[in-house]
Amino acid sequence: MTVLLTLRQLSVALQQKPILSDVNLTLAEGDILGLVGPSGCGKTTLLNTIAGFVEQHKGSISIAPDMVIDANNLIAPEQRNIGMIFQDYALFPHLSVYKNIAFGLNHIDKAEQATRIDTLLSLLKLTDYSERYPHQLSGGQQQRVAIARALAPQPKLLLLDEPFSNIDARLRNELMLELRSLLKKLGITAIFVTHNKDEVFSFADKIAVMHQGRVLQSGTPIDVFHQPSSWLVADFLQIGSWLPVIEGNDECFTAIGNIVKDTIADQRKDNEQQYLLLKPQHIALMPEGEVNVNIEYVRITEHGFHYLLSSLTDDKRLSFEQLSFYSHHVFAQGEKIAIEILPHNYQLFSK
Amino acid sequence: MSSGNKNKRWKFLSWLIALALITPVLVMLFSGIGSSTELFSHLWQTVLPTYISNTIQLAILVVTFSILFGVPAAAIISQTNVMGKKYLRWLLMLPLAMPAYLVAYLYTDLFDYAGPVQRFLRASFDWHSPLDYWFFDIRTLLGAAIMIALVLFPYVYMLVRTAFECQDQHLIRASRSLGYSLTQSFMKVSLPLARPAIAVSASLVLMETLADFATVQYFAVNTLTTAIYDTWLEYGDLSTANAIASILMLLILFTVIAEQRARAGQRHQSNRLNNQIKEKKLSVAQHFFAAGFCWLLVIAGFILPFLLLIMMALDYATLEQLNELLSSGFNSLQVAFYVASITTFIALLLSLFKRLHYSKWRDHPLQISGFGYAIPGTVLAMAMLATLGPIDHWLNGVAKLLDITAPGLILSGSIFAIILALVVRFAAIANGTITSGVEQIPASLDLAPASLGVTLNKSIPKVHLPLLKSSIFVAWLLVFVEAMKELPAVLLLRPFNFETLSTQIYQLISDERLEQGAIGALLIVLFGLIPVVYLNKKESSV
Amino acid sequence: MLKKSLLSKVLFVCFLVPSALIQAAEVNVYSYRQPFLVKPLFDVFTQETGIKVNVVFAKKGMAERLAREGEHSPADILLTTDISRLVELHDNNLLQTVQSEILEQAVPEKFQSKDNTWYALTMRVRNIYSSKRLGNIALNYEDLADPKYKARVCTRSGKHPYNVALVSSMIAEHGEEKTLTWLENLKENLARKPQGSDRGQVQAIHQNLCDLSLGNSYYFGKMLNDEKQKVWANEVNINFPNQANRGAHVNISGVAMAKYAPNSKNALALMEFLVSEKAQQMYAETNMEYPVREGVAVSALVSSWGQFKADELSLETIAKHRKSAIKLLDKAKFDL
Known part of the structure; x- marks a missing residue:
């Protein structure tokens, strides 16, 4: 596994305001990295910094084999050999599909250009549209043109800024799979930005979660999903619900039962309110038990019924409002039921 | 919009106004049909071909110069970090306030054989007669073209700069990620994308050029406008004059259509102001050239002529002149005020009609009413007499039948004719400004008041008008200034004892005595500055 | 409301202005x-x-x-x-x-x-102004077309009524054909395209752009009374043409x-x-x-220019040839 991209202590400030601080990341050749985070966290800026549209003022970007970019050696975007696909695709409206794709190929001879474009056109099922103009295409077709245009100069690295946000939900999954298999087939290294966690989980090999200009955690989606490094990561990725916890000597108390302390992963800060990260699969119905939650809200999903539960406890420190719970049992809104926490590797966090 | 207002009075009024504004044009075209072929063929065999070729050359030269001045200026201001950008940005609009004939006169004074420049050259190089050295002759077709372009290029600058600034910056980024430098991206992407804006502004410049009368006359460049004048006034043949005017209008129509064809299917202008433009950082030499270029335009198009005027005014101004200017100044203000108010009102009526009315042809009144912009003032004045004259005669006939005092020429012989002519001519300016304002009102706001039980009659003053406030003001100002500057139509249609600043200055210029009207000229320019400054202020507050 | 007040303004404009004109x-x-x-x-x-x-x-x-x-x-x-x-x-x-x-x-x-x-x-006499550089000379209108003045003559537009009337008098004297030749030769002698006013031509002589120009008599007096234009007028002599034959065009x-x-x-x-x-x-x-x-x-200044002989051609004849004169000017492409 060769490393293609390394970011070291990358910092960016715009108008004296820090946008990125001390970002460290590595990306292996052929991997697809998903950058997630709430809006305004700096993920698009990070993408633009890598592409060269935003100037870094500290740290370095290394692109294998020998390009090192730092504040003293800012390489112009056009010399970085990095492809980019924009949220709005940014197709040139005055050029046909064919000429859009040919735009980045002016350095190579016409014959080679033609073969390359034809290959891309057929790969992306655009052959019939090559003479059309962007405004004559559907959203999905436009995106494919944007992909073809970005891939045509065979960039070392492909950057995608929220590539699926303008596509309606039904088409999105299909396109995501299509694009992923294409990138894999061509062995292209890519970074894409999204605020949708589902996109990351289905599209990326690696994930990096950002918050306020920092990378909170990076790794494979499975690792991050199983071992979120902080409350923010878990919360943004909506890995589970938060259950307030009071620590005892051997046990911890919650509004729906106690948990043994030994198996708790240590992510907490002392002297702050602790929360148990509780995934739906670790909650079970307790048909005989004493009722401890109220059904606040019912939703029907493909995984069965999804309930949001609120606690019935009088202890303010333990009460909660929205606990996600899936079940095949039918309950009515306002019904009171009993649930319990299944034993697992408990993870406690503080905000 | 499927629903919409069905008010019949509104529909009737809109169509009535549109037809009223197009009538003079139609009258002129029809009276051109019966022209004398004998005179026409005489003109055709002698001078007309030269007039036509002069007209076309002038148009091409002015448009070319305006683009050569305006597009680089727009590019420099919008795409680079040029020194003094903050000031140059609005200084470059100032030449709009200068009437071309004024600039022409001032520069001729400056660069003529007897002017200070050549005097200085002769003194320093010991030359004695024109044969001793070569100096460019400003009173030529080329000179006229440069003079006109110097005051018209801001149209190109403004529209193209806005186009650059509203371009989707992702396109530039896309181009750069595909291997093009900032400069290459500008050439390959920004510039082609600005083509519609360039075309629109070029057609504006073209129409203003063809409408020009005083500059070409002062420079003895005979164009079709001259031919129209000659034929009408020297040969006394109105219908042949109308025929020639129709040729001129066809020329204009042709370019307008060609321009619209050229950008059909190229509608891709986004309207948001983009503040993430990546400015090109200039080297010292580039700063020097770019800033120098812009400053040269500002100085040549505004500062220098303005200073010359001030110097003249200081040298020659007397209290007596000021007194005389007071009445013509008041007349100018009066005419400009009425014209601006009426055009703005019509533009509001028609553009809201287009937006809100149910009727099938609702966008036609707006289009029709804007057509007069393509008609030079001279032609329009003739058309106005041809249209209003018969109406006046009819009115007097009716008065006679009813045995009441004949009202006289209440339409063609009063400032009504001037106002109507200018309304016809400048309706398009107000229409354009207000329509773009209307387009920025979200469509949902048309329906929202209805959903709250408020009728359209009440929602227009409560919702649309407040939202259009600044468009209304801008439209009013732009027309006001144009009406202040307008010359040929006013010249021909003045009633008794009625002079405006522009007619007075024109007369002084044609007697080589501008000095005595310098204060008046300054007034016109100062009034012209108001909207430029206002527009700039508004823009910077956005 | 807006509509009404505007309408009333329009009506005001229509009726107030003309009625002001029908006073006693x-x-x-x-x-x-x-x-x-x-x-x-x-x-x-x-x-x-x-x-x-x-x-x-x-x-x-x-x-x-x-x-x-x-x-x-x-x-x-x-x-x-x-x-x-x-x-x-x-x-x-x-x-x-x-x-x-x-x-x-x-x-x-x-x-x-x-x-x-x-x-x-x-x-008013249509005079020929000549530069003082030429000294005192007797001139006929016909001389303006003399090749020896090549590129030394200035005039305002040929279509100006004053020039049209002069051309008409030439037609009356010489006939259309000869007048056309005269116009064509005169055009050859022009230092620049016809432009400006009669005063502007004197200015051009002052600038040494030309030596001769056409101009009405009273402009000379007016210019001498104007602070700026006095300088120009001082450079020229005013000549009454054709004194030896038919007289100056009036x-x-x-x-x-x-x-x-x-x-x-x-x-x-x-x-x-x-x-x-x-x-x-x-x-x-x-x-x-x-x-x-x-x-x-006449004023003292005007009388100082001396007596002159006027062309006795009737005014009606001059007017009669007007249209032909304009056509000849077109034919000679005089102003182009």
Whole structure:
């Protein structure tokens, strides 16, 4: 596994305001990295910094084999050999599909250009549209043109800024799979930005979660999903619900039962309110038990019924409002039921 | 919009106004049909071909110069970090306030054989007669073209700069990620994308050029406008004059259509102001050239002529002149005020009609009413007499039948004719400004008041008008200034004892005595500055 | 509300302005003459009679406007700067006959129309101005086409009425063919395209752009009285052409009454005033023109230019050749 991209202590400030601080990341050749985070966290800026549209003022970007970019050696975007696909695709409206794709190929001879474009056109099922103009295409077709245009100069690295946000939900999954298999087939290294966690989980090999200009955690989606490094990561990725916890000597108390302390992963800060990260699969119905939650809200999903539960406890420190719970049992809104926490590797966090 | 207002009075009024504004044009075209072929063929065999070729050359030269001045200026201001950008940005609009004939006169004074420049050259190089050295002759077709372009290029600058600034910056980024430098991206992407804006502004410049009368006359460049004048006034043949005017209008129509064809299917202008433009950082030499270029335009198009005027005014101004200017100044203000108010009102009526009315042809009144912009003032004045004259005669006939005092020429012989002519001519300016304002009102706001039980009659003053406030003001100002500057139509249609600043200055210029009207000229320019400054202020507050 | 107030403004404009014109003691003048030339005369007239004079001035288009307005025209008096206009107005039946002993006696026979429709007020000579560099020389109009003055002649537009009348007189003298040749040769001699005013040509001589120019007599006096233009005028001599043969071409400024003059009484008063000794003297003194009324002396300055012989060609003949003159100017492409 060769490393293609390394970011070291990358910092960016715009108008004296820090946008990125001390970002460290590595990306292996052929991997697809998903950058997630709430809006305004700096993920698009990070993408633009890598592409060269935003100037870094500290740290370095290394692109294998020998390009090192730092504040003293800012390489112009056009010399970085990095492809980019924009949220709005940014197709040139005055050029046909064919000429859009040919735009980045002016350095190579016409014959080679033609073969390359034809290959891309057929790969992306655009052959019939090559003479059309962007405004004559559907959203999905436009995106494919944007992909073809970005891939045509065979960039070392492909950057995608929220590539699926303008596509309606039904088409999105299909396109995501299509694009992923294409990138894999061509062995292209890519970074894409999204605020949708589902996109990351289905599209990326690696994930990096950002918050306020920092990378909170990076790794494979499975690792991050199983071992979120902080409350923010878990919360943004909506890995589970938060259950307030009071620590005892051997046990911890919650509004729906106690948990043994030994198996708790240590992510907490002392002297702050602790929360148990509780995934739906670790909650079970307790048909005989004493009722401890109220059904606040019912939703029907493909995984069965999804309930949001609120606690019935009088202890303010333990009460909660929205606990996600899936079940095949039918309950009515306002019904009171009993649930319990299944034993697992408990993870406690503080905000 | 499927629903919409069905008010019949509104529909009737809109169509009535549109037809009223197009009538003079139609009258002129029809009276051109019966022209004398004998005179026409005489003109055709002698001078007309030269007039036509002069007209076309002038148009091409002015448009070319305006683009050569305006597009680089727009590019420099919008795409680079040029020194003094903050000031140059609005200084470059100032030449709009200068009437071309004024600039022409001032520069001729400056660069003529007897002017200070050549005097200085002769003194320093010991030359004695024109044969001793070569100096460019400003009173030529080329000179006229440069003079006109110097005051018209801001149209190109403004529209193209806005186009650059509203371009989707992702396109530039896309181009750069595909291997093009900032400069290459500008050439390959920004510039082609600005083509519609360039075309629109070029057609504006073209129409203003063809409408020009005083500059070409002062420079003895005979164009079709001259031919129209000659034929009408020297040969006394109105219908042949109308025929020639129709040729001129066809020329204009042709370019307008060609321009619209050229950008059909190229509608891709986004309207948001983009503040993430990546400015090109200039080297010292580039700063020097770019800033120098812009400053040269500002100085040549505004500062220098303005200073010359001030110097003249200081040298020659007397209290007596000021007194005389007071009445013509008041007349100018009066005419400009009425014209601006009426055009703005019509533009509001028609553009809201287009937006809100149910009727099938609702966008036609707006289009029709804007057509007069393509008609030079001279032609329009003739058309106005041809249209209003018969109406006046009819009115007097009716008065006679009813045995009441004949009202006289209440339409063609009063400032009504001037106002109507200018309304016809400048309706398009107000229409354009207000329509773009209307387009920025979200469509949902048309329906929202209805959903709250408020009728359209009440929602227009409560919702649309407040939202259009600044468009209304801008439209009013732009027309006001144009009406202040307008010359040929006013010249021909003045009633008794009625002079405006522009007619007075024109007369002084044609007697080589501008000095005595310098204060008046300054007034016109100062009034012209108001909207430029206002527009700039508004823009910077956005 | 907005609509109503605007409408009322429009109505205000329509009715207030013309009604102001139909007041009692006044007279309406359509003038080809510049306001500053005639205003002093009108001021005296108003002072003497109490009749207000309304003027609309234009260098061009007055006659056309009058024709369009027809019987409802507010115009009473027409002031022209050249004979052709008067005859044209007459031929288009836009003038009315005036019966006035005063006019008949004041204006010599040759300076009024046979049917008493128009009267000349002043005479002006079409002079040739020559640079003092050339010294004192005798010149004919024909000399302007002499190759020895190649690129040394300046003039205003050939289509200007003053030049058109001169060309008409050339046609009367030489016939169309020869006149065309004269025009073509004259064009060859021009230092620059015809442009500007008569004064501008003197300025051009002062600038050494040319040596000869055409210009009316009174401009010389006017320029000598102007601070800036005095410098130009001092560089030239004023010549009365063709003194050895037919005499210098003379044009007139004149007055006529509009056919449908609503204030014909006042109009007549104004006409009679304009030929009065007082008014004629003002023409002579302030406008530096030659008064038509016999016995009124020219100004001291004008008389210092000396006596001259005028072309005796009738004014009607000059007017008759006007259209041919314009066509010849087109044919020679004189202004192009």
